[in-house]
Amino acid sequence: MFQPIPLRKQRDYRLLLSARAVSETGAEVTRLAVPLTAATLLGASPAQMGMLTAAASLPYLLIGLQAGAVADRMRRHRPVMIGCELVSAGVIATIPAAWIAGLLTVPWLIAVTFVVGTCSVIFRAFNFPHLAVVVHESQRPQALAGFQSAHSLAVVGGPGLSGLLVQTVTAPFAMLIDAVSFLVSALLIRGIKAPETHTPAPPRGIWTEIREGLRAVVVDPALRALCGSGITINFFGSAYMALFVIYALTVLNLPAGMVGVITACFGVGGLLGALITSRLVKRVGENRMLTCSVLLFPLDFVVAALASGPVWAKFALMSASALISGAAVISFSICFGAITLREAPAELRGRINATMGFAMQGVLALGGLFGGLMGELLGLRPVLWMCAAGVALIMIPTIWLSPLRHSSAQRTR
Structure with missing residues (x-):
């Protein structure tokens, strides 16, 4: 072997x-x-x-x-x-x-x-x-974990x-x-x-090739679930981040320094997530790690919406939540990349990755606008509950009702 x-x-x-x-x-x-x-x-x-x-x-x-x-x-x-x-x-x-x-x-x-x-x-x-x-191929999850660790270190120290x-x-x-x-x-x-x-890939016209990438993501159940879940978390995550600072400062009355520490905790959680994922994925596979990580995604929204009491308690609770959420997000990202590399035909990898990036990055602006508008109309705390509900009702079923819930057995091409 x-x-x-x-x-x-x-x-x-x-x-x-x-x-x-x-x-x-x-x-x-x-x-x-x-x-x-x-x-x-x-x-x-x-x-x-x-x-x-x-x-x-x-x-x-x-x-x-x-x-x-x-x-x-x-x-x-x-x-x-x-x-x-x-x-x-x-x-x-x-x-x-x-x-x-x-x-x-x-x-x-x-x-x-x-x-x-x-x-x-x-x-x-x-x-x-x-x-x-x-x-x-067998080492790609560990390689992606290394990249995510580098990103998390940059977020903490940069x-x-x-x-x-x-x-x-x-x-x-x-x-x-x-x-x-x-x-x-x-x-x-x-x-x-x-x-x-x-x-x-042989050139057949740029728009024909783009359509092939789009079709590959839409037709393949695993890739479709990955893309849909990524769009969901980026949309509601962007809505949350559009309001996070002002919510933490004006509603929770946290000092600016504490807000910065909470953000750093997310990066530290990412480092832990990269370390844990690179080890566990060898035992349970990328699919199972990904489906388990998404269960933790509503946590940050719920904790922020429920936070109350003395400043130290709110700070401790949100720091712990950020740590756990950072680990979950990085674990998801590592498995996301590994599964995409595994599922995507070699001649379509660039287009499939670009299609997902187009959808998942493009939705960030929409999520930010949504969060700002809803915050003006409904108030800040209700938007956090909307984000939690959106992730729980859309993202988690998208992953758990897809083939990703099953074995990580690799395709034979």
């Missing part, structure tokens, strides 16, 4: 993981530094701040599907991934340069955010099928690093860290030696 080399001893995987860890940390610095620059140094209006936020996710709606189709056409993915990192580094570096020259404006920040978001969409479309040539840099060198210059991180990521990916064995 074939026994692959442990991941920790695989040079190519270590390079790919290091690239993502460095890039994710830099992205967390910029995620705080860009809005701080816009709000405090450039006097951005609320409408401009909204445009700045939308600019990051808009590329998913504009080119997400096309990027997946192009990725499936390509024999080699690494050159495009490297190019995306280099372009991102270059455009991020224009922010401090423009600030020094007195040319920096909010539209400039919006344009930079849009370009970096576009590169991110393309990178993700190419990185997903590329993972299949770097990591053996905001603190960003705050320190903003205080010491100002927000525009803090973004140089992100530019450097993209350069380092490009160099690490360039060092990967695994031969790219992907068989490109």
